[in-house]
Amino acid sequence: MARTKEFEREYALERAMNIFWERGYEATSMADLLEAMGIGRQSMYDTFGDKRALFIEALERYIDQRQDEYSCMVSAPSVKGAIRGMFEALLSESPKEKRRGCFGILTTLELAPHDPGIAKLMQARQRILEDVMAEALTRAQKTKELGKEKDPRALARFLLATFSGLRVAATTDPHNPGHRDIVELALKSLD
Amino acid sequence: MARTKEFEREYALERAMNIFWERGYEATSMADLLEAMGIGRQSMYDTFGDKRALFIEALERYIDQRQDEYSCMVSAPSVKGAIRGMFEALLSESPKEKRRGCFGILTTLELAPHDPGIAKLMQARQRILEDVMAEALTRAQKTKELGKEKDPRALARFLLATFSGLRVAATTDPHNPGHRDIVELALKSLD
DNA sequence: TTCATTGTTGACCGTTCGGTCCAGAATTGC
DNA sequence: GCAATTCTGGACCGAACGGTCAACAATGAA
Numbered sequence: 001m002a003r004t005k006e007f008e009r010e011y012a013l014e015r016a017m018n019i020f021w022e023r024g025y026e027a028t029s030m031a032d033l034l035e036a037m038g039i040g041r042q043s044m045y046d047t048f049g050d051k052r053a054l055f056i057e058a059l060e061r062y063i064d065q066r067q068d069e070y071s072c073m074v075s076a077p078s079v080k081g082a083i084r085g086m087f088e089a090l091l092s093e094s095p096k097e098k099r100r101g102c103f104g105i106l107t108t109l110e111l112a113p114h115d116p117g118i119a120k121l122m123q124a125r126q127r128i129l130e131d132v133m134a135e136a137l138t139r140a141q142k143t144k145e146l147g148k149e150k151d152p153r154a155l156a157r158f159l160l161a162t163f164s165g166l167r168v169a170a171t172t173d174p175h176n177p178g179h180r181d182i183v184e185l186a187l188k189s190l191d
Numbered sequence: 192m193a194r195t196k197e198f199e200r201e202y203a204l205e206r207a208m209n210i211f212w213e214r215g216y217e218a219t220s221m222a223d224l225l226e227a228m229g230i231g232r233q234s235m236y237d238t239f240g241d242k243r244a245l246f247i248e249a250l251e252r253y254i255d256q257r258q259d260e261y262s263c264m265v266s267a268p269s270v271k272g273a274i275r276g277m278f279e280a281l282l283s284e285s286p287k288e289k290r291r292g293c294f295g296i297l298t299t300l301e302l303a304p305h306d307p308g309i310a311k312l313m314q315a316r317q318r319i320l321e322d323v324m325a326e327a328l329t330r331a332q333k334t335k336e337l338g339k340e341k342d343p344r345a346l347a348r349f350l351l352a353t354f355s356g357l358r359v360a361a362t363t364d365p366h367n368p369g370h371r372d373i374v375e376l377a378l379k380s381l382d
Numbered sequence: 383t384t385c386a387t388t389g390t391t392g393a394c395c396g397t398t399c400g401g402t403c404c405a406g407a408a409t410t411g412c
Numbered sequence: 413g414c415a416a417t418t419c420t421g422g423a424c425c426g427a428a429c430g431g432t433c434a435a436c437a438a439t440g441a442a
Contacts, residue, residue: 003408003418024301026217030400040420041401051400101300108363109297110215113290123364154372157360161373162349165356169348172299173314181345182352185380194389194438221430231390232431242430 009047012037017058021103024110025055056118062103063125071132079140080190083133083159087183090166098174102167130156146190155189162186200238203228208249212294215301216246247309253294254316262323270331271381274324274350278374281357289365293358321347337381346380353377 015036019028030051034041048054076082090098104122112119130153137152146152166182173179206227211219221242225232239245267273281289295313303310321344328343337343357373364370 003410003420005419006408022304024215024217026215027301029398031398041422042403042420045401046419099304101304105296105359106300108359109292110218110301112362113213113292119363126360126363151372153369154376157369157372158353158376161356161360161370162353162377163356164359165352165354168296168299168355168359169317169352171303172310172317178344178348179352181342181348185345185349186353188380189376194387194440196389197438220428222428232392233433234390236431237389 005043005047007037007039007043012039012044012047013054013057013061016054017061017103020055020058021062021106022100024106026110056121059103059107059118059121066104067125067129067132070129074132074136078145079136080145080187082136083190084183084187086163087166087186090163090170091180091183093170095174098170101171102164105164105167126160130160133160150190158189159186196234196238198228198230198234203230203235203238204245204248204252207245208252208294211246211249212253212297213291215297217301247312250294250298250309250312257295258316258320258323261320265323265327269336270327271336271378273327274381275374275378277354278357278377281354281361282371282374284361286365289361292362293355296355296358317351321351324351341381349380350377 015038016033019032019036023032030041030044033051033054034044037044039047044054048057070086073082073085076085104125107118108122112122133156134152137146137150137155140146141148141150141152162182163186166179166186169176169179169182206229207224210223210227214223221232221235224242224245225235228235230238235245239248261277264273264276267276295316298309299313303313324347325343328337328341328346331337332339332341332343353373354377357370357377360367360370360373
């Protein structure tokens with residue numbers, strides 16, 4: 001019994017996510033966001049609350065997307081192959097994609113140290129990711145793909161940390177072919 | 192034949208570095224900086240140029256300090272011991288120190304993607320760090336501490352990337368004791 | 383002592399910030 | 413049709429932003 005919205009919430013949120021991802025929270029102005037989202041100022045405040053609330057929705061959307069990606073990959077028959085695939089996918093990104101960095105890591109460093117709410121959010125999401133990978137490695141042990149003397153939880157922590165490090169390295173120097181060394185040495189931990 | 196400065200440039204720069212480190216570039220205002228540095232507005236513009244120039248000096252100071260730290264450590268007789276020491280030092284930081292994160296990684300993600308000058312700076316510094324570590328590992332090979340079948344350059348890349356990843360993990364979750372797993376698995380690459 | 387030079391101080395600049403207000407347009411139930 | 417409700421667009425808000433300017437204080441060579 002009232003007027004309908006002229007824009008799609010999900011589309012606008014996707015655009016906002018990309019802007020925040022590219023520039024970080026502080027460097028992104030409301031004007032930037034509104035232009036990218038293609039909506040008016042008031043529509044934004046009515047629909048999402050304020051800048052911080054919009055940011056958190058965008059961040060959660062980003063993490064959901066990444067989590068879906070990785071969960072999907074790791075559910076493949078060969079867990080080792082899937083993990084290699086994750087790393088290879090990063091290596092084969094274009095320099096532009098590498099330059100872009102990781103929205104999650106950026107947020108952890110830019111906001112989490114001063115924003116307990118965001119810190120909790122990132123912690124919780126990190127734990128979920130670790131669980132998914134640890135479970136996959138446990139599965140790999142059952143199929144004898146991974147030696148039973150390995151500690152799946154420790155391996156999951158190690159691989160995810162190295163993955164983060166590789167992300168940072170790729171952002172610093174997107175054209176450096178030496179990053180393959182990082183992947184090969186990281187994957188040796190599975191032998 | 193003119194008035195002398197009432198403040199010490201190095202002291203003021205150190206303070207500015209800490210503020211930028213804690214908050215990042217965008218979230219730090221000139222007012223924040225001037226208060227922390229304890230100097231007047233005009234003194235700052237006369238001495239350092241503008242906000243960006245001050246930031247770059249602060250960033251270089253930070254990287255110099257870290258580079259001196261690591262260079263000093265890896266020059267110890269046992270290279271393996273020194274590398275373990277680097278990781279252990281991070282693990283034994285207080286939660287507050289861990290939360291603080293790494294100024295270099297923050298800058299790489301916040302500014303480097305849009306600021307070619309800063310990107311070049313970070314790339315060059317990363318390469319120097321890699322060289323220092325690769326040379327130390329080569330030295331370790333000569334003293335038979337490290338097997339001669341290893342690739343020092345690849346190992347240096349891998350260890351530095353994992354170190355970055357550990358830094359990010361420590362920032363995300365400063366109280367997590369599981370980060371030791373990352374260190375132990377990373378150091379296995381030296382066996 | 384004089385005077386050119388440099389450092390300090392605080393007022394001031396235009397711009398941009400995130401956020402609010404309100405008038406009017408569009409939609410739906412009656 | 414009407415009335416109730418919601419959405420939209422633009423004017424507007426005070427505050428904070430990075431940066432400049434000009435008056436004044438300190439210094440040292442002549």
